[in-house]
Amino acid sequence: MKHTKLFFHLMLFLLLTSCTLRQSAPVIESIEIPIEKEVIRPQLVSKTRSVSSRPALVLQSLPEGWTVDRHPVAKWGMSLPNVMSNMLDSAQTVEYWEEVIDVPTGYKLTLKRSKVLFQIITRLTIETVELHFVNVDHVYSTTNHEPSHYIMHGVVRTVELKPTGFPQLTADDVIKYKFLMEYGTPKEFSDGFHHYENDQTVLKVRELDKSHVQIQMTSILVDQKLQTAINDMYSEEGIEYQKRLLLRSIDI
Numbered sequence: 001m002k003h004t005k006l007f008f009h010l011m012l013f014l015l016l017t018s019c020t021l022r023q024s025a026p027v028i029e030s031i032e033i034p035i036e037k038e039v040i041r042p043q044l045v046s047k048t049r050s051v052s053s054r055p056a057l058v059l060q061s062l063p064e065g066w067t068v069d070r071h072p073v074a075k076w077g078m079s080l081p082n083v084m085s086n087m088l089d090s091a092q093t094v095e096y097w098e099e100v101i102d103v104p105t106g107y108k109l110t111l112k113r114s115k116v117l118f119q120i121i122t123r124l125t126i127e128t129v130e131l132h133f134v135n136v137d138h139v140y141s142t143t144n145h146e147p148s149h150y151i152m153h154g155v156v157r158t159v160e161l162k163p164t165g166f167p168q169l170t171a172d173d174v175i176k177y178k179f180l181m182e183y184g185t186p187k188e189f190s191d192g193f194h195h196y197e198n199d200q201t202v203l204k205v206r207e208l209d210k211s212h213v214q215i216q217m218t219s220i221l222v223d224q225k226l227q228t229a230i231n232d233m234y235s236e237e238g239i240e241y242q243k244r245l246l247l248r249s250i251d252i
Contacts, residue, residue, distance in 0.1 A: 060182045062201040063217065066131060066155045076200065076219035080114060080133050080150040092118050094147070103234040111226075112138045114150050124164060130156040134222065139229040153222035157215040158208070171207040179205050 065075035074083040080094065099111045112135035120127045132154035137144035161169050179194060180186075183203070186194040193204040197220075204216045232238045 059184045062183065062196055062198050062203050064200050065152060065217075065219075066129065074131055074152050074155075076153065077151045077222055077225075080116075080147045080152070083131060083133075083152055084116070087116070087118070092116050103230060105234055105236060105239065107234050109139070109230065109234060111135070112145065112150070114147075124162055124169065126160040126162065128158045128160075130154075132156065134226060136222070136226050136229050139226070139233055151222060153219045153226075155215075155217045159213045159215070161211045161213075170210050171213045172210075174213045175205060175207060 064072065065078070066073050073086050084092070084094070094114055094116055096112070096114045099113055101109050101111060103109050114133045114135075116131045116133075118129055120129060131152055133150035134153050135144065135149045136151065137149040159174065161171065161174070175194065179196075183196050187197050188195045192206045193216075194206065196203040196205075200220060202218045202220060206214055208214050233242065
């Protein structure tokens with residue numbers, strides 16, 4: 001009987017001890033931690049652009065004739081009377097002369113030329129301007145000798161710099177800032193001239209001395225028109241054509 005009670009008490013003690021340990025043990029709950037998916041964003045590549053404080057250099061086109069303050073006064077191919085009517089001083093005189101040239105077929109051709117010479121004085125410069133004209137129609141017929149047949153094909157300008165004190169402007173300054181900076185790199189440099197050319201104009205500029213600059217311009221289209229007239233009349237094909245025209249008047 002004693003052994004039974006002792007066994008009973010021992011089992012009860014073990015039961016109570018087990019319950020106490022269960023109550024005192026910490027309860028660990030499983031917590032689900034959401035794993036964020038990696039968001040892949042496109043990489044932004046920043047392109048570094050060099051920002052210059054200087055404005056972009058815009059090159060000017062070559063003049064198509066004689067201009068004053070960039071306004072055309074006498075354009076290539078304009079007739080002599082029209083040019084004279086646009087000039088500030090209508091009292092300017094016109095000089096006419098003849099130029100004899102040799103053509104490849106052995107003939108001598110007389111070209112009719114003319115020019116108008118005048119002077120423009122400003123605060124900083126004294127400019128001498130020559131406007132050159134040629135009579136292309138006279139190549140086709142000697143009856144075309146009126147001033148209206150003379151068309152402008154060239155300009156020669158000589159600019160003299162007045163004393164400006166300090167700083168003194170020089171011819172090199174004019175070429176650098178009024179030509180090289182405005183028209184860009186020349187096509188070539190030869191015989192002291194900076195050469196520029198486009199489909200309308202041939203321009204040459206040079207320094208005569210420290211205070212004088214010379215600018216020469218010619219019209220490409222007028223030169224082509226003159227060369228076409230010479231070929232039409234004085235080439236072998238042109239001469240044969242003119243003979244056939246004359247033969248039409250002969251009745252045999």
